[in-house]
Amino acid sequence: MDLSLAHRFEGAATVVEVGGEIDVYTAPKLREEIISLVESGHYRLVLDMEDVEFLDSTGLGVLVGGLKRVRAHDGALHLVCTQERILKIFRITGLTKVFPIHATVAAAVQAME
């Protein structure tokens, strides 16, 4: 399955629904989406990863890059994820300490207020 992306605005946050597989092949598409949002002035991003089926270290690199881009504008990047198989790579790489990870989009959006 390829990567699917859609975004909407909720309160102060821009919620990006990410679905499918984020790997060395599809990660550039996610990077373009994040860059495009930041360039159009959206610095408070919530990435909803509940429909993500696969995430590798290339994808993590894009998330880290996104975090740095929004922080350059005093923004924030929060994640929504409850899937153990996706959370595992965040734990292995120590990025659970870097990204706020929420169980629901509502909680993530609230944290952005």
Add this chain to the structure above:
Amino acid sequence: MSTVELRFTAVPAHVRTARLVVVSLGRRLGVDEELLDEVRLAVGEAAARAVRRHQASCPTATVLVRMIASEDRFVVEVADCAAVPGGSSSEVDPLDVLADHASKGLEDDDALPAGLDLAVIGGLVDDLSVHEAPDGSTVVMTWPLPGNRPPVVGAAQASG
């Protein structure tokens, strides 16, 4: 003992092909579903690493994935033929570098720390070895097959 080999052109799209083939075989061999998630991620990292190395050194050469099933083990080898350093002997921990990248506003945005792929594989696979040679490297990952695992101590004792 049976063997399956897959050769693919070193392009990112085929990293997924490699994941699908290995996971499909692993499932057929009876690898636990939970363990298959680790197989999928580890093989994906190893294949992506091989593709990156080939693109830097020998873009027209194919990457080899060899799957060997024996009675009690499922071995997956990912071999590249890139004459570039592997990053496995780096003195700095790539995970520290990654966290550092994330916390500082470094300019080289999405650049991944060298060796992050191997660090992730190392975090997933208990039985891992990386063989480095002047003309390439091979990542060897081994998983147990069900029915032949070492018995859990005490599990077979009667409870009364």
